[in-house]
Amino acid sequence: MFTGSSSEFCKKQSPAADCTWQQTDRQLSVSPHPHSETGEISGREAGCQAERSGLSGGEKRAVRRREAGEKRERSGREAGCQAERSGLSGGEKRAVARLSAPAMRGEERVSPLKNFLAGGVGGACLLLAGHPLDTIKVRLQTQPKASCTQYVLYTGTYDCFRKTISKEGVLGLYKGMGAPLAGVAPMMAISFFGFGLGKQLQQRDAGTPLTHTQLFLSGCLAGVFTTVIVAPGERIKCLLQVQASSGQSKYAGPLDCAIQLYREQGLRSVYRGTVLTLIRDVPSTGLYFLTYEYLKHFLTPEGQSVSQLSTPNILLAGGVAGILNWMIALPPDVLKSNFQTAADGKYAGLVDVLRTLLREEGPSGLYKGFNAVFLRAFPANAACFLGFEVAVKGLNWIAPGW
Incomplete structure (x- = not known):
């Protein structure tokens, strides 16, 4: 020089x-x-x-x-x-732009503790935004079939909403929320942990992006992990929701429901419907995470990291992921709700649930509660991912060294 x-x-x-x-x-x-x-x-x-x-x-x-x-x-x-x-294609141009801005490359690494806490916040947001329509969905799915001499209890989503408010007030829409709320933090933590573990097991080189198939399989693993917590929570939630609509008072609350189920038939009764929960959650969770990851990268402006995605884009990605998730989860969810709320001995097995439903209501019976599900899916899952992303950023600000 x-x-x-x-x-x-x-x-x-x-x-x-x-x-x-x-x-x-x-x-x-x-x-x-x-x-x-x-x-x-x-x-x-x-x-x-x-x-x-x-x-x-x-x-x-x-x-x-x-x-x-x-x-x-x-x-x-x-x-x-x-x-x-x-x-170059759009994705390749974005990749070149990110390489030219090293300070903006990649997402921030999040510790398991932050995943757990942020997942709990996201799950709580999901429940608060989506539980009212979930209550309507379960009541529509499990209402008895109308006979020649009697009318159906609810004619549709709005009618169920109106009757629930008039008889039970606004709190009637939140019946049965205690059980899933108590398990939401570990459930979301395990879900995100399972998704991250699936990605880690399939990614040999840290610099190589995962394919869509690998992202889908990682999400399926998350669905398997969460079933351990989701299955008993769903069983208790459905029983309390149906009990409120029928006017009976067999269970005083989520804890009393769990105790009575355990006393009747042990853990087998608490985990009734687990196989149907797996059939519902494994493929749908795979599509759920795949859709969100794809849309996050697709909506990220050139030269920015996905961790800098704007709030409207996070809501859009989460909402669309929730809708696609329920498109394939609804039929097994209908079967699960009927199986979990039926009296002991009514169904001989999972195939019998399907056969009985098709015989009595036809193929359309698999999509009962369709309107309530899709009205709930977008705002609930948008709120979930927004809550998660905001919680992660907040934790990074409060405790960057965790």
């Missing part, structure tokens, strides 16, 4: 025009400290301009020609790079 004055720097060059070439080469070699280098180069440029004032007219024209040639060469290189980039 030349450390002399700007005048000596230019005088060392034998032809006067060589000063420009040395200066250009120096500008192309950018150091890790751009501000100090910019000041140094600007000082040398000022010195060279002062020296050029003493050149003859021919020498000045020679210097300008060399500068113009160098400028055309740089412009050609930049145009070539732009032409190559124009043929």
Whole structure:
């Protein structure tokens, strides 16, 4: 590196025009400290301009020609790079943009403790936003089939909502929420843990992105993990929701319901419907996480990290993921609700539940509660992912060293 004055720097060059070439080469070699280098180069440029004032007219024209040639060469290189980039796909362009902004690459690593706490916040948001419509869904799914001499209890989603409010008040929409709320923090923690473990097991190289199939399988693993907590919670929730609509008072609350179920038939009764819960949750959770991950990256602006995704885009990605999740989860969910709330001995097994439902109500019976489910899916899951993302950012601010 030349450390002399700007005048000596230019005088060392034998032809006067060589000063420009040395200066250009120096500008192309950018150091890790751009501000100090910019000041140094600007000082040398000022010195060279002062020296050029003493050149003859021919020498000045020679210097300008060399500068113009160098400028055309740089412009050609930049145009070539732009032409190559124009043929890239949208995802490839975003990848190039992220590589050009190292400080913005990748998502922040979150500790298991932060995952657990943020997952609890996300699950609580999901329940608060979605439980009223979940209550309506279960009551529509489990209402008895109308006979020739009696009308159906509820004619639809709005009718169920109106009758529930008139008979039980607003709190009637939140019947049975205690059981899932008590298990929401470990459930969401295990869900995100299972998804992260699935990705880690399939990703040999940290720099290689996972395929869509691998993301789907990671989500399926999360569905398997959460069934241990979800199955008994769903059983208790459905019994309390149906009990409230029928006017009976067999169970005083979630804890009393769990105790009575255990006393009657042990853990087998508490975990009744586990296989149907697996059939519902494994593929739907796989699609759930796949959709959210895909939309997060798709909606992330170029040059930014997915951790910087805006609130409207988080809500959109979470809401769409929730809708697609329930599109394949609804039929097994109907079967599960009927099986878990039926009297002992009514069904011989899972196949018998399906056969009985198809015989009595036809294929449309598998989509009972369709309107309530899809009205609930978008806001509930949008709130879930927004709560999770906000909680993670808050924890990173409060305790960055966790």
